[in-house]
Amino acid sequence: MSRIKKAFENGKAFIPFITAGYPDVETSEKNILSAIENGADLVEIGIPFSDPTAEGPVIQTANVEALKNGITTDKVFEMVKRLRKVTEVPLVFMTYANVVFSYGIERFCTCAKEAGVDGVILPDVPFEEKEEFSEIMKKFDIDMISLIAPTSENRISMIAAEANGFIYIVSSLGVTGVRSKITTDIPTLSGHVKSAAKVPCAIGFGISTPEQAKEMAKYADGVIVGSAIIRIIGKYGKDAPKYVGEYVKSMKDAIR
Template sequence: MSNIRKAFEGGKAFIPFITCGDPSLEITEQLVYAMEEAGADLIELGIPFSDPTAEGPVIQEANVRALSGGVTTDKVFDMVRKIRRKSSIPMVFMTYANVVFSYGTDRFMKTAKEVGMDGLILPDVPYEEKEEFDSVAKTYGLDLISLIAPTSEDRISMIAKDASGFVYCVSSLGVTGVRSSITTDIGAMVKLVKAAKDIPCAVGFGISTPEQAKKMADLSDGAIVGSAIVKICAKYGTNCIPYVKEYVASMKKALRS
């Protein structure tokens, strides 16, 4: 079984996202251990990029901070190597096509697998252009995670049939960020995916409270939270670890209830 599948074996999965290098790569490494201890099932590591089109201001600012702190893709790979000496928690990168391209697609996928990553999310690559990345990812045994949005409608089953790892259900239109309410019919999206393929579905974009996480996880196999965690990192800087740990524990507890 793939490492990613394992994340969904123990009930509803909680999937936190953090931006690598915000506030520093040393803290990012410690955050991974803290979030795993707090009950995270899979962790998304954002490789910072200068123009993260899917992100709202919170994660955009984290990207800027990380890049001005000197974070590079190679430094992120080195950090993952360190993490893998202590932890086997499923992890995927979230970044942009440009980051992979400029590194060299083959070299990127090969290195990602070598350092111990399980998969990759590229939010700016539409299904129709996925193949050039997916074929290379498959060669090295990495899952390229597919996203479906409320507007995917008749494309959902097509995207799902081809999906690997898990399907990332985007709960609302627009960029990432905290939402006061989520109105998309997530249940219907998940049904369409499951009808096409037996694959876990996790919901992300806009989830910030334990109540929202539980509601989304009740309709799917898990909840993904990014901006709310990145906000904590921004607020507390190098002292953020206990606050993030406490937040992740509260979210996981809501999913278990």
């Protein structure tokens, strides 16, 4: 059984997003391990991009800072290799098309597979453009994760039918970031997705509190949290691993 599939077998999955190299490689590696030790079922690792057009201010800043501090795609691969020696939790890259394309899709997949990566999320590659990437990923047994948005409507069944790994349900319009309230009709959206999907579904964008996570978990197989964690990392810097761990534990407990 694939690692991603297993991640959804321990009740509702909690999926933290952590930007590699923010504030530095060592701390981000510790943050990931701390999240895993405290109940993360799958970790999304962000490979920083200079111009992350789907991100709100919090993750934008993390990307810029990480690049300023010298993170590169090669260093992210090395970090994942080290993580893979100590954990079997599925690791999924979240980055932008150009990071993969510019590296060479085939070469990127070779390195990702070697490092032990299970999937890749590219928010700027929609269904119509995915083949160029997914055909190669398939060869390496890497799942290309599909996203479904509140505006997807008539596109849901088409996307869900070809989805691999899990489906990322985008809870809200706009970019990533903490929201006090999620206004999308999630039960209806996730109902449509679940009826068409053959893989588990996780909801992300705007979720930050255990209460929100608990509510969202009613309608999906997992909950994804990014900006709220990046904010903790931004606040505590090198001391963040402890706080990231505490936060992940509170979130996992809320949806268990």
